[in-house]
Each structure stands twice: as C-alpha cells, then as structure tokens.
Amino acid sequence: MIVRLLLVLFNLAWLPAAAAQTCGTAAPVQVQVLGSGGPELQDRRASSSYLVWIEGRPRVLVDIGGGAALRFGESGATVSDLDVILLTHLHADHTADLPALVKSSYFEERTRPLPIYGPDGNRFMPSTVAFVRTQFDSVRGAYRYLGGFLNPLVRGGYKLQPQDVYPLSGKLKARRQPGDETVYPFANERLRASAVPVTHGNIPALAWRVTAGGKNVVFSGDTNGRGEQLARLAQGADLFIAHNAVPEGASGVERDLHMPPSVIGAIAQQAQIKQLVLSHRMLRTLGKEEETLAAIRQRYAGPVQFANDLDCFTP
Numbered sequence: 001m002i003v004r005l006l007l008v009l010f011n012l013a014w015l016p017a018a019a020a021q022t023c024g025t026a027a028p029v030q031v032q033v034l035g036s037g038g039p040e041l042q043d044r045r046a047s048s049s050y051l052v053w054i055e056g057r058p059r060v061l062v063d064i065g066g067g068a069a070l071r072f073g074e075s076g077a078t079v080s081d082l083d084v085i086l087l088t089h090l091h092a093d094h095t096a097d098l099p100a101l102v103k104s105s106y107f108e109e110r111t112r113p114l115p116i117y118g119p120d121g122n123r124f125m126p127s128t129v130a131f132v133r134t135q136f137d138s139v140r141g142a143y144r145y146l147g148g149f150l151n152p153l154v155r156g157g158y159k160l161q162p163q164d165v166y167p168l169s170g171k172l173k174a175r176r177q178p179g180d181e182t183v184y185p186f187a188n189e190r191l192r193a194s195a196v197p198v199t200h201g202n203i204p205a206l207a208w209r210v211t212a213g214g215k216n217v218v219f220s221g222d223t224n225g226r227g228e229q230l231a232r233l234a235q236g237a238d239l240f241i242a243h244n245a246v247p248e249g250a251s252g253v254e255r256d257l258h259m260p261p262s263v264i265g266a267i268a269q270q271a272q273i274k275q276l277v278l279s280h281r282m283l284r285t286l287g288k289e290e291e292t293l294a295a296i297r298q299r300y301a302g303p304v305q306f307a308n309d310l311d312c313f314t315p
C-alpha cells in the first residue's frame, strides 16, 4: 500500500519497465544482437536480428525475426534512424516482426524512404519485393490497412522500398566502383553493404557484409556453408556473426540447411576473420557450447563469443 502510494505520489508508475539497453557510443561502430535465437520459442530468445550502430545511431537492421521488434525497442533504436534493412532470407524466424516494426514507425516522424534488400525468389519463396507487397500492398496485402507505406499515391509519411538483390539488375551493376569487383546493393555517405548468395537448402539466401567507419562486419545468415562465397565475402572481416544452428555431427535436413561448428571454424580460419560471434542458438546447440568451441578451435584460434539478446560487439 505504501509502495503504491509512493508510486502515485512520485508518478513512478509511468517509468518504463526497463531502461534502454543501447550500445551507446563506446565505439564508432558497434553491432547489437537483437535476436540470438532460432525459430523455437522455448530458447527464450528473440529470433534472428542484428542492429549496426554507427556513431551512436542505429543505421542498419539485418533481419527481423519474431521477438526482435520488442528487442528493437529495448535497444533504444527508432525506425527513423535506419538507413536500410537487409534480409538474409524470408523464413519466418528472420522476417516475422517486419509488420510490427513498420506499424510502430507510424508513430515516428520518418519522411525519407526505407530501402529493404533481400534475395530474389524461386519456386519455394517469393522475391523480397513480392514478400513485402504480400504484406503491405494497399489492395491485396494482408496488412492492406498499412498500404500507405508502399502506395506512392498515399501522401505523407515515408515509403518502404523493397528490392531484390539477385539476379543483378542493371541498376545494381551500375553501383560497381572502377577497380572494385564488389557490387554494393546499398551505399550512402556512411556505410555500404554487399551480399553473396549462400546455400540454405533450396531457399534463396544471402550473406551480408556491412562496411562502415573502416570496419567490416559479416553476417552469415542461415547457410550450410557449402561453396567458397561466404569465405570470400568474410575475407579479413573485423567481426563475423555466424549461425550456430546445428551441433557437430548434424546430418540430413539439418546439415542441408546449416553449418556445423567445424565448418564455421574452417570459414573463419580461411577468411582470417578477427572476431567470431555465434548466434541463432537453438535448443540443439544450447548447452553444447564447450564441444562447439572445441570443434571451432580445431581450425580457428581467434576470439569466439556466444551471443545473447541485446549484447553489443565492437568490431
């Protein structure tokens, strides 16, 4: 009773449940893990999502799986500050909170367009453009009441700009710099982002490299690690966030979709990455950190950390 009286007297009831757990300005570039889990709710983690902070502002959102919208708010980020959203693929554990993020932004003052880059489609998945339209098209979209975010005829607010990264359109090819074979689907005055297709079963998937403030951060997304593209993309990265979705010895569908720790270690070694963070932790890998680390150590000797929601890493 006394506590309640005090709360009313000092208006403490209106304080937020928890202070923002922002990365702050400890370093010019930081990566915050919004979701360190996989699709299982029992892992008690948000699904896949990362935020790149540049000079203390959240500029790049990589994936937005279930639960990540809540973490986005907890991090102190606002959609208004984002330069771009990068999607690795369109599985629900990487995209399910997109409508929550977009709806929340309705209450902000953003006016500039918000680009969303993701993979092209195939017979198992829509393209990123089709995926975003399926949700926000003002006539046929599931959330057609939010159609103003896509429809150029609706005035006010800002527009989502979904774009498919592969196959390379003429527009994307034009972004090639002379003497630089890398294609940057997105680049502005403070950052650039490049992608390579990676193998994730039969689902179109991308790994992303974000360059800002002289630092390079690479996000593997979900992949079985087959092929040379990921190691090439990750070459010399300051921070490599790899998905620890299956334990060593995984086989069948699991192995077709995800890379075991030994493969993560091999790629980290081959790419000479400076710091490795393991995320997308699932019930089948949680509790196996020691053996995971041992398998990685066979190949890679650099620093390794296991991610938890809202952790900040400095590349």
Ligand SMILES: [Zn+2]
Pocket (backbone or CB within 6 Å): 038, 039, 048, 091, 093, 094, 222, 280
């Ligand atoms: Zn996933």
